[in-house]
Amino acid sequence: MAWTSVLAIYFLCWVFSALVMLPFGVRTHDEMGIEKIPGQADSAPANFRPGRVILRATIMATIVCGLYVSNYIYGWITLEDIDFFGAGPPGYSDPENY
Known part of the structure; x- marks a missing residue:
């Protein structure tokens, strides 16, 4: 696998991890017991820490x-391992048909 592919996969994993x-x-202002600013949404965070989100997303x-x-290199889980509905279409497992 090329290093650019690994970098692209890492970027996708990072964005997904950050969203997760x-x-x-x-915590909201109500949960922390802090007074809200007039017009503020009830669900607005009171203690958002982007640095912590970035660190957790990077680790994940x-x-x-x-x-x-590692799975790409060592082949721990293959398509045949996750084929829950049978053998697939004709010629699916025959490498000559790819």
Whole structure:
């Protein structure tokens, strides 16, 4: 696998990880007992820390991307392992038909 492919996969993993990590650890003003600004949404975060989200996303993306690349190299899980509905279309498992 080319290093540019690994970089692109890491970037996709990082963005997905950042979106997954956004809601964790965030509390609203009501939960923290802080007075809200007039016109503020009830669900607005009071303690959003983007640095913590970036750090958590980087750690999670590194692990996920490392597992993906390792699986690509060593072939732990293949398409045949996750084929739950049978053998697939005719010629599916025959490498000469690709």
